[in-house]
Amino acid sequence: MSDAPALKLGDFICFSLYSASHAFTRVYKPLLDRLGLTYPQYLVMVLLWEKDGQTVGQIGEQLFLESSTLTPLLKRLEAAGHVRRERNPADERQVLIRLTDSGRALKDQTTDFFDHLMEAVGMGVEELTELRDNIQALRANLNRFAG
Amino acid sequence: MSDAPALKLGDFICFSLYSASHAFTRVYKPLLDRLGLTYPQYLVMVLLWEKDGQTVGQIGEQLFLESSTLTPLLKRLEAAGHVRRERNPADERQVLIRLTDSGRALKDQTTDFFDHLMEAVGMGVEELTELRDNIQALRANLNRFAG
């Protein structure tokens, strides 16, 4: 009986992540709808704006996603005209993802995201930075365990 | 330029939630596989173990999920023999979800979850409690914003 609230803690920390993640995606949605992107697609675009021409594997490593998730997603980005998928001539096993002009141009439509997001989270920058670091530390522990 | 790292913060706080949530689900998976439950199904069972005979709407309100998500999930739990779905005689619009003996019995197989989870998170109870509270506060802000 004494550990009942502690057991709840284990459940609740996971549930709080789960539900907060969905809540955040809902805040992003109206912003991303204007670009015709979903949130996972946006994550891929952010990576490519940072560094173009990455392989499926590199993208998956950074987003913690499998090729079974990424391949269909990337094909949808390709169908939308935002990326090209081409085999790496140096290693035909790999597929390089490259931005098109259209994909690069999308970045200009994200300049107002910051203000919207900061208003939605309703927390100070220091507070938010600490929270982000704590969550990333937790994720690192979890990934080390599931490894 | 000066707000570029701040823009990243808005993106990264959402991504850290998103990726940590998935990492947590992966830690739960081997535990839940033994019960034949998925993580969202487990969340519903936790609610019902706490208070049996809730409506679809009440469950959705607590988990922040829509009926379009819950109805198929609950039908799978019913097909697995863990719950019964019956219309509320007092209000035929509502569907009451009730545990079966099988569903109640599943709870006994979750006693070792706590130790596994605490080992996986690799953090102290106080630290974890504070993190949970901060995430829930963030979620409350986000939900208030998304309405």
Next chain:
DNA sequence: TTTAATTAAATCGCACACGATCAAATCGTG
């Protein structure tokens, strides 16, 4: 009280997310 508005689930279409498996390309060792 008959109808209009509201509410609760269910349904449908689309997009993740992942485990399991497969096929092709590359690497490594004899």
Next chain:
DNA sequence: CACGATTTGATCGTGTGCGATTTAATTAAA
């Protein structure tokens, strides 16, 4: 060089998630 092991993406099946719409039941209003 050959051939088995490894690596990389792609494919398939199952289970979420959600917006939009629909249906049935209840409530409110004229």
